[in-house]
Amino acid sequence: MDMKPVLRLKNIVKRFGEFVALHGIDLDIEDGEFLTIVGPSGSGKTTLIRLLVGMDNPTEGEIWLRDKRIDTVPANARPTCMVFQSLALFPHRSVGENIEFPLKIRGVSKTKRKQRALELLELLRLPEHYYSKRINQCSGGERQRVALARALAFDPEILFFDEPLSALDYRLRKTLEKELKDLHERTGKTFVYITHSLEEAMVMSDRIAIMRSGRLEQVTDAEGIYARPVSRFVAEFMGEVNLFDIEGTAQGSVRSKGVEVHVNGANGDNGVDLAPGETATLMVRPEFVRFLKSTETNDFVVKGLLRAEYALGSRMQYLVEAADGSHLTVEKLREDRYTGAIGDEVVLGWDIDHTHFIRGD
Ligand SMILES: Nc1ncnc2c1ncn2[C@@H]1O[C@H](COP(=O)(O)OP(=O)(O)OP(=O)(O)O)[C@@H](O)[C@H]1O
Numbered sequence: 220m221d222m223k224p225v226l227r228l229k230n231i232v233k234r235f236g237e238f239v240a241l242h243g244i245d246l247d248i249e250d251g252e253f254l255t256i257v258g259p260s261g262s263g264k265t266t267l268i269r270l271l272v273g274m275d276n277p278t279e280g281e282i283w284l285r286d287k288r289i290d291t292v293p294a295n296a297r298p299t300c301m302v303f304q305s306l307a308l309f310p311h312r313s314v315g316e317n318i319e320f321p322l323k324i325r326g327v328s329k330t331k332r333k334q335r336a337l338e339l340l341e342l343l344r345l346p347e348h349y350y351s352k353r354i355n356q357c358s359g360g361e362r363q364r365v366a367l368a369r370a371l372a373f374d375p376e377i378l379f380f381d382e383p384l385s386a387l388d389y390r391l392r393k394t395l396e397k398e399l400k401d402l403h404e405r406t407g408k409t410f411v412y413i414t415h416s417l418e419e420a421m422v423m424s425d426r427i428a429i430m431r432s433g434r435l436e437q438v439t440d441a442e443g444i445y446a447r448p449v450s451r452f453v454a455e456f457m458g459e460v461n462l463f464d465i466e467g468t469a470q471g472s473v474r475s476k477g478v479e480v481h482v483n484g485a486n487g488d489n490g491v492d493l494a495p496g497e498t499a500t501l502m503v504r505p506e507f508v509r510f511l512k513s514t515e516t517n518d519f520v521v522k523g524l525l526r527a528e529y530a531l532g533s534r535m536q537y538l539v540e541a542a543d544g545s546h547l548t549v550e551k552l553r554e555d556r557y558t559g560a561i562g563d564e565v566v567l568g569w570d571i572d573h574t575h576f577i578r579g580d
Contacts, residue, residue, distance in 0.1 A: 467493025
């Protein structure tokens with residue numbers, strides 16, 4: 220992949236009256252990447268994408284498409300395209316007419332339009348005879364593919380997606396996630412995607428941008444977001460997590476304020492270097508926490524009572540109550556399940572290598 224920014228956002232601010240929806244966003248979107256913007260409701264995802272496609276203008280800041288400033292260029296003059304959540308296909312027209320629509324309004328000849336539509340049907344793995352099938356005779360998944368074909372019709376530089384899969388059922392969504400990723404690879408185009416669904420973001424994206432209250436909290440690959448979040452917000456947003464408030468000690472180790480955590484020489488290793496009294500957050504994902512046997516020890520150890528067990532398909536999830544009443548979550552594959560009973564006194568442990576430290580909130 221040729222990594223140079225195709226789209227560059229410089230200090231984008233968007234105000235609605237007194238309300239600041241975007242607080243100075245800086246972001247480089249690389250040529251050919253699949254970037255997903257994730258964030259809770261109201262964090263500013265739609266506002267941002269509307270500015271990128273030209274449906275609205277920023278209050279301050281600049282948007283550059285390669286070496287052209289585009290934040291004042293109207294949507295229809297931008298060489299980008301948006302795939303709407305609602306699809307906005309013409310239900311009584313044929314698949315072919317829908318795909319050709321953007322070409323028709325640009326004055327492309329009938330023969331060329333049809334040729335392109337047939338190419339796109341093939342690219343989207345729809346049978347050729349669908350060309351004359353009416354949209355209202357297509358399934359939900361087929362309509363999504365037609366909408367994608369239409370978005371690709373005039374060969375846009377960048378495709379923007381605003382939650383295109385959110386209305387679909389689970390299985391279809393899973394299929395289309397893979398198809399989108401595959402389509403991204405086959406076309407080599409830049410995809411900018413917004414979603415509520417982290418799972419969707421994890422499956423498809425080269426990079427994920429986490430939005431929080433009109434700011435980009437973290438922008439990196441899925442592994443980085445999951446394993447090395449910059450804040451408690453990102454850590455918690457990325458699924459189940461165990462977080463402890465910790466403090467540096469005069470002995471050069473760290474101790475937890477809330478829970479009984481025995482630490483074997485953790486300070487200074489693996490990115491934490493806390494001065495005595497300095498605080499941070501220790502994070503460990505549930506799949507890295509182990510039930511220790513009486514002969515075992517670990518870098519971090521917490522004692523507690525097993526309070527609940529949940530079967531999550533291929534995995535088991537456990538809830539353990541620590542001495543101070545706080546709870547830890549542990550996850551195991553079904554074949555590695557804990558064999559004791561609810562109410563057992565258990566000792567949990569995990570390695571420093573699976574521990575991440577977060578400074579700040
Ligand atoms: N035209 C507008 N006038 C006033 N406030 C607006 C306008 N558009 C959006 N907002 C506000 O800006 C904030 C961000 O909205 P936005 O729609 O971008 O969030 P979002 O992350 O896309 O949310 P969702 O996931 O629910 O779609 C919200 O607080 C919203 O109320």
